[in-house]
Amino acid sequence: MAAFVVLSAGVVLPASAQTEPEWKPETFRLANGMTAVVLPDHRAPVVTHMIWYRVGSADEVKGKSGIAHFLEHLMFKATDQLKAGEYSKIVARNGGQDNASTALDFTNYFFRVARDRLPQMMRMEADRMVHLKLSDAEVIPELSVVREERRQTVESSPAAILDEMVYAKLYAGHPYAIPVIGHMSELAKLTRADAANWYRTWYGPENAILVVAGDITAAELKPLAEQIYGVVPPRGDLKVRKWPDVQPLKADVTVTHTDPKVRQTSWWRSWLGVAIGDKDVEALQVGIEILAGARTSRIYRQLNERGLAVMSHGYSIETEARGVVVVGADPSPGVSVSEVEEVAARVTRRFLRDGPTEDELVRAKESIAASSIFARDNQMALARWYGELLTAGQSAEQVAGWDERIRAVTAADVKRVMNFYLGANHVDAVLLPEGK
Amino acid sequence: MRRLGAVMVALILPIVLAGCVAVSVRTEQRAPAPKAPVAPVAPVAPLVPVMPAAPKDRSSLADIQVVRSPGGITAWLVQEDFVPIISMEFSWRGGASIEPAERRGIGWILAYMMNEGAGGLDTAAYGERMADLNMNFSCGAWTDWSSCGMTTLKETSDQSFDMLRLAFSDLRLDREPFERAKREMIAGLEADETNPKTVASRTMTSQLIPDHVYARVPTTKTVSSITRGELRQLMAQQMTKDKLLVAVVGDISAEELAPKLDQVFGKLPVSASMPDIPDAVAKPAAAQPIVKQLPQPQTLIMFSGPGIRREDPDFYAAYVLNYILGGGTFSSRLTDDVREKRGLTYGIGTGLDIRPHFWRWQGSSSTMNDKADEVVKLIRENIGRLGKDGPTADELADAKAYITGAFPLAFDSNRKIAQNLLGFQQDGMPADYVEKRNSYFEAVTLADVKRVAATYMKPEAFTFVMVGQPSR
Numbered sequence: 001m002a003a004f005v006v007l008s009a010g011v012v013l014p015a016s017a018q019t020e021p022e023w024k025p026e027t028f029r030l031a032n033g034m035t036a037v038v039l040p041d042h043r044a045p046v047v048t049h050m051i052w053y054r055v056g057s058a059d060e061v062k063g064k065s066g067i068a069h070f071l072e073h074l075m076f077k078a079t080d081q082l083k084a085g086e087y088s089k090i091v092a093r094n095g096g097q098d099n100a101s102t103a104l105d106f107t108n109y110f111f112r113v114a115r116d117r118l119p120q121m122m123r124m125e126a127d128r129m130v131h132l133k134l135s136d137a138e139v140i141p142e143l144s145v146v147r148e149e150r151r152q153t154v155e156s157s158p159a160a161i162l163d164e165m166v167y168a169k170l171y172a173g174h175p176y177a178i179p180v181i182g183h184m185s186e187l188a189k190l191t192r193a194d195a196a197n198w199y200r201t202w203y204g205p206e207n208a209i210l211v212v213a214g215d216i217t218a219a220e221l222k223p224l225a226e227q228i229y230g231v232v233p234p235r236g237d238l239k240v241r242k243w244p245d246v247q248p249l250k251a252d253v254t255v256t257h258t259d260p261k262v263r264q265t266s267w268w269r270s271w272l273g274v275a276i277g278d279k280d281v282e283a284l285q286v287g288i289e290i291l292a293g294a295r296t297s298r299i300y301r302q303l304n305e306r307g308l309a310v311m312s313h314g315y316s317i318e319t320e321a322r323g324v325v326v327v328g329a330d331p332s333p334g335v336s337v338s339e340v341e342e343v344a345a346r347v348t349r350r351f352l353r354d355g356p357t358e359d360e361l362v363r364a365k366e367s368i369a370a371s372s373i374f375a376r377d378n379q380m381a382l383a384r385w386y387g388e389l390l391t392a393g394q395s396a397e398q399v400a401g402w403d404e405r406i407r408a409v410t411a412a413d414v415k416r417v418m419n420f421y422l423g424a425n426h427v428d429a430v431l432l433p434e435g436k
Numbered sequence: 437m438r439r440l441g442a443v444m445v446a447l448i449l450p451i452v453l454a455g456c457v458a459v460s461v462r463t464e465q466r467a468p469a470p471k472a473p474v475a476p477v478a479p480v481a482p483l484v485p486v487m488p489a490a491p492k493d494r495s496s497l498a499d500i501q502v503v504r505s506p507g508g509i510t511a512w513l514v515q516e517d518f519v520p521i522i523s524m525e526f527s528w529r530g531g532a533s534i535e536p537a538e539r540r541g542i543g544w545i546l547a548y549m550m551n552e553g554a555g556g557l558d559t560a561a562y563g564e565r566m567a568d569l570n571m572n573f574s575c576g577a578w579t580d581w582s583s584c585g586m587t588t589l590k591e592t593s594d595q596s597f598d599m600l601r602l603a604f605s606d607l608r609l610d611r612e613p614f615e616r617a618k619r620e621m622i623a624g625l626e627a628d629e630t631n632p633k634t635v636a637s638r639t640m641t642s643q644l645i646p647d648h649v650y651a652r653v654p655t656t657k658t659v660s661s662i663t664r665g666e667l668r669q670l671m672a673q674q675m676t677k678d679k680l681l682v683a684v685v686g687d688i689s690a691e692e693l694a695p696k697l698d699q700v701f702g703k704l705p706v707s708a709s710m711p712d713i714p715d716a717v718a719k720p721a722a723a724q725p726i727v728k729q730l731p732q733p734q735t736l737i738m739f740s741g742p743g744i745r746r747e748d749p750d751f752y753a754a755y756v757l758n759y760i761l762g763g764g765t766f767s768s769r770l771t772d773d774v775r776e777k778r779g780l781t782y783g784i785g786t787g788l789d790i791r792p793h794f795w796r797w798q799g800s801s802s803t804m805n806d807k808a809d810e811v812v813k814l815i816r817e818n819i820g821r822l823g824k825d826g827p828t829a830d831e832l833a834d835a836k837a838y839i840t841g842a843f844p845l846a847f848d849s850n851r852k853i854a855q856n857l858l859g860f861q862q863d864g865m866p867a868d869y870v871e872k873r874n875s876y877f878e879a880v881t882l883a884d885v886k887r888v889a890a891t892y893m894k895p896e897a898f899t900f901v902m903v904g905q906p907s908r
Contacts, residue, residue: 043518044497044848076766085776088766093834095841097765112845144779148734152782152802156632156732214848260731261630264623296563305559305612310623332619363567370570370589376519377849 023376025386025396026218030230033206037396038221039213039382047118047214048379050110051125052387054209055202057182058104058175058321059241063189066182069102070146070190071198075109076100077138080131084138087124096121104176105320106391112380115215122228129208129232132199139192147188150181158259159266162431165255169427170270174246176321204235211387213379246272246322249425256430264310266431267337268328269344271421276318276392282405283413284325284421288314289364290356291348291418292327296363298347303329309340320392325421328429337430348422355415369403497847500857500867503690507698511682512857512867515689516850520590522686523850525858527583528679533649533793534711535670539662541625541654543577543674545617546667550575550584552613554602559613562599571596573603579650580792581862582674587851590687597696604675605703609664622656632903635728636738636800639901643726644740648716650794678707683857685850716794718742725812725900727908735808735904736800739815741897743788743795744888746863752876753884754788754797754892759835760827760885761818761893762786762799767834769818770799780807780814797892808906816895823893826886840874 026038057068077084091098096113111121154160164179171177181187210229212221249272274280292299292314303309309329317323327348331340356364375382389399501513511526532543551566551573553559566573569592575584588596628634641651680701684693721741744754755763762770762785770784786799803811827835846856860869 041518041848043516044844046844046848048848085766085772089834092764092767092838092842095838095843095845097842097845099765114841114844117841141777141779145775145782148780148803149782151734151804156734156802263626263630294567296560296567301560304616307615307619310620330623332623363564367567367570373519373589374521374587377521377523377851379848 025400027396028218028222028225030205030225032230032232032234034208034210034225034229035390036210036212036218036221036225037386037390038216038218039211039379039386040215040217041213041376041379041382042215045115045215046112046379047115047212047216048110048112048383049118049121049125050108050211050383050387051129052209052211052391053107053109053203054105054207054241054391055107056103056105057178057180058243059202059239060175060178060182063186064194065178066146066150066187067190067194067198068107069181070143070187071195072100072102072107072109073142073146074134074139074195074199075128075132077142078133078135079127080133081127082124087128090124091121094120102180104180106388108384108387110380110383118212118216119224119228122224126228126232129203129205129229130235132203134192134196134199136192139195143187143190146181147184150184150187154179154181155184158257158262158431161259162255162257162429165257166268166270166427166429169253169255170249170272170324171246173244174321175243176246176319200235201239204238205229205232206234206236207238209387209390211383211390213383213386243321248272249427252425252428254428254430256432258432258434260434262431262433264330265337265433266328266330266429267341268313268326268429269341269426270429271325271424271426273316273323273325273421274318275322276320276389277394277398278318280417280420281316281318282402283409283417284316285368286361286364286406286409287351287356287414287418288316288325288327289368290360290414291351292344294364294367298351299327299329299344302343302347303340307332308335308343312344341428352415352419352422355411355418358411361409361411361414365406365409369406372403496871497844498685498853498857498870500870501690502867503684503693503697505694505697507702509677509680509682509697509701511684511693511697512861513683513688513690513693514685514850514853514857515687516685516853517687519850520687521850522588522590522593522596522684522688523854524586524682524684525583525854526585526680526682527581527858527862528674528676528681529581529792529862530674530679530710531578531580531582533580533713534674535652537649537652537658539658539666540652541621541659542662542666542670543582544621544654545614545659545662546670546674547575547577547582547584548617548620549607549609549613549667550603552617553608553610554599555606555608557602558608558610562602565599569595569599571599573600583858585851585854593688597700600700601703604700607671609667611664614664614667618659618662621654621659625654625656625659630730632730632732632736632802633800635730636736636901636903639726639728639903640738640740640798640899643722643899643901644718644796645716645794646719648794649713650716650791672705673708673710676705676707677701680704681858681861683854683861685854685857713793718794718796721897721899725808725902725906727906728901728903729905730903732904733804734802735805735902735906736802737808737811737815738798738800738901738903739812739898740789740796740798740901741819741894741899742892743790743797744892745795746790750884750888750891751788753880753888756832756835756839756877756880757822757827757885757888757892758786758788758797759839760831761822764835764838767838769822770801770815773818774801774803774811774814778814780811784811784815797898805905806907808902808904809908812900812902815900816898819893819898820895822889823895826882826889829882832880832882832885836877836880839877843874 028036091111094117096111098111100109168177274284299312303312312329314327316325329340498514503511503513535542553562571588573586762768774780774784781801781803784801789796789798
């Protein structure tokens with residue numbers, strides 16, 4: 001019953017279905033600059049409501065890492081109208097569920113609730129868009145919660161520790177090098193003033209996108225949104241995101257982490273990937289699926305089925321700045337990282353030289369495109385997918401056209417794009433047990 | 437990637453989205469508890485716009501048809517054509533609990549093999565065929581159940597059902613995938629040795645019921661010794677018609693489904709004898725927390741006390757009480773006290789862990805090593821206070837409002853509906869449970885929850901396990 005679908009490693013972000021001509025997202029815009037998307041699904045009298053702010057950890061300034069995520073936590077505290085913690089308690093009392101998440105590019109708040117409760121919940125959401133009231137009595141314990149979160153999700157996880165090291169190298173000089181949750185030393189020093197400043201700099205209707213999936217139409221949502229969100233005056237002076245370009249790596253790099261908790265050696269290779277909306281997105285998704293993403297992929301055949309690895313994976317993650325492409329494997333007992341790496345490199349070189357076979361191409365394209373139909377089975381996954389891409393500047397039509405673009409990918413596209421991205425320098429990550 | 441099925445309820449799982457990097461979330465998601473909206477709250481402003489009534493009649497969350505095939509296979513079906521897909525979930529009672537002690541892990545290996553080749557299709561051909569059909573089919577093994585799930589597009593469903601028929605009538609069990617399955621499982625067992633959740637739950641189980649089948653875990657030795665012949669025997673014993681439960685949701689009618697059920701499952705044996713598993717009897721609670729050292733900055737705390745059977749008339753009251761203690765994600769006594777007020781943890785939660793032969797009240801939390809004792813003390817205090825005074829009328833009303841109001845949230849996708857319908861069948865509920873379920877929670881009174889609290893909320897009855905480097 002978990003409300004989240006964690007998309008399986010790999011590429012395949014869910015999409016909308018072009019094959020069902022009667023289904024399509026509806027969009028409208030409010031006078032204060034807020035954009036809204038409706039993803040109708042009338043199977044159950046339930047809606048999933050999300051507000052996406054176009055601000056993430058990549059907008060943080062030096063020394064204040066973690067502030068975007070910390071503010072996300074603080075958004076559940078007091079406002080002019082609500083006491084601290086009341087937001088979530090009221091959602092629950094109305095049979096709803098709520099949560100939020102922060103990433104490099106965005107901060108997302110959602111609730112899921114029966115459709116007749118939607119207006120009340122939206123009113124609370126509009127309230128905290130501009131009326132958050134922070135006090136030390138709430139900020140200080142919450143900062144300690146966030147530090148526990150870092151201890152739990154990063155510092156107790158050897159793979160997460162190594163992942164931070166990979167990002168630091170892959171994105172050196174770019175804010176993507178900063179961990180979303182923040183460095184512990186900087187987290188510890190964040191203050192109420194930092195949080196208030198962050199809120200005032202980035203939060204307001206003109207920097208927000210509304211996504212509602214479920215039992216509602218645009219005709220029903222629009223008057224509600226106008227009356228509830230439309231009356232929130234724009235801040236007028238919110239900061240506009242500006243990042244330096246991601247710099248290509250000058251040489252291959254290896255980062256290693258040795259940890260007494262590691263039992264299974266892991267290796268993964270990361271290259272700079274593709275930005276959301278780039279013309280290469282779909283060809284790269286298809287290419288990486290054939291190389292290492294699927295159960296039928298070339299790497300799986302050569303590593304897993306031949307006993308060299310107990311696990312292998314490959315995927316492309318698109319972000320607003322350049323994303324990341326990853327291929328990796330966990331070597332079997334008695335097999336070294338370099339053996340696995342060599343085989344993976346050989347398979348990759350061959351793929352870059354020859355490109356995909358017709359069979360591989362058709363299979364990958366069809367199964368990726370079909371995921372757009374399966375995605376419509378889950379409000380949460382669908383809303384997340386649209387929200388993330390809209391926050392990065394895509395239109396709903398562009399998102400809905402994804403499966404058609406997948407189907408249009410040619411073997412020549414795959415070959416060219418895979419050569420461009422996987423031919424560049426990379427970061428190798430090696431996770432080792434102690435004493436090896 | 438298939439992984440070993442989690443044996444215990446997963447309580448503390450922060451969500452990380454696609455890829456292992458980008459997102460950290462405010463808290464974990466927990467299985468939502470279910471009930472009908474009671475007190476609508478208008479916190480901010482007077483009601484302005486009102487949502488019009490839902491456009492179509494939805495007196496029922498799921499219109500369940502009980503389909504019986506000509507060959508005698510029964511399935512719960514919800515016909516739903518909004519998305520042109522079909523989801524099917526099915527399972528057999530048994531799971532790890534029926535495995536021979538010296539072959540622990542065999543159920544997982546069998547589950548792994550179910551989509552690794554059948555009939556004329558070897559592992560590669562079967563995998564390619566599944567990809568070509570855009571179908572998903574995989575199985576898993578749990579302590580008391582072996583379960584499978586399949587999703588398919590409507591347009592290729594005939595071929596997808598035929599792929600299942602092949603698997604359940606002519607499974608290949610080729611050497612390569614068999615060896616691969618063992619390799620992966622053994623690697624997983626090694627990783628489990630330092631996984632704090634696995635360490636905690638195994639420590640708890642071996643403390644409470646050391647001699648029961650639930651306390652037996654697979655090892656490199658038991659997995660290595662499994663043979664393919666034994667997989668066939670297990671399949672014949674486990675996957676029989678009399679133990680089969682099926683739920684189907686999607687773009688398919690009862691008339692279309694009935695012959696498919698016979699096509700897929702018709703060749704299965706009618707029944708087979710099963711080992712008799714006794715109910716477990718827990719040892720008395722340990723006076724002090726049991727500590728397992730693991731080099732990390734946090735201590736995972738797990739606690740377990742006497743629980744309640746699903747069939748117990750007090751189950752609904754206990755479920756409500758659990759929401760008040762630690763079941764509500766952002767609304768529970770433990771979350772308020774340990775997280776919100778003191779900032780000692782990112783997540784704390786409790787749940788009713790009900791298995792056919794052992795039923796416990798259990799919870800977990802994580803905190804920095806030198807606060808572990810303090811958190812244990814707070815948990816004990818909160819349990820004790822709830823046992824002594826019981827919940828308030830407001831807490832009861834809030835809990836019932838959430839549990840009944842959130843029930844529809846479990847019915848907004850074919851996949852989720854199929855999983856829930858299978859779960860209700862596993863719990864032994866009739867098909868009209870979906871309609872009646874909220875009324876059982878509505879009927880819970882303050883006297884009920886107080887009685888249940890007085891019976892179960894005894895801090896001295898809870899055993900605590902700590903995994904990490906708690907300073908003592």
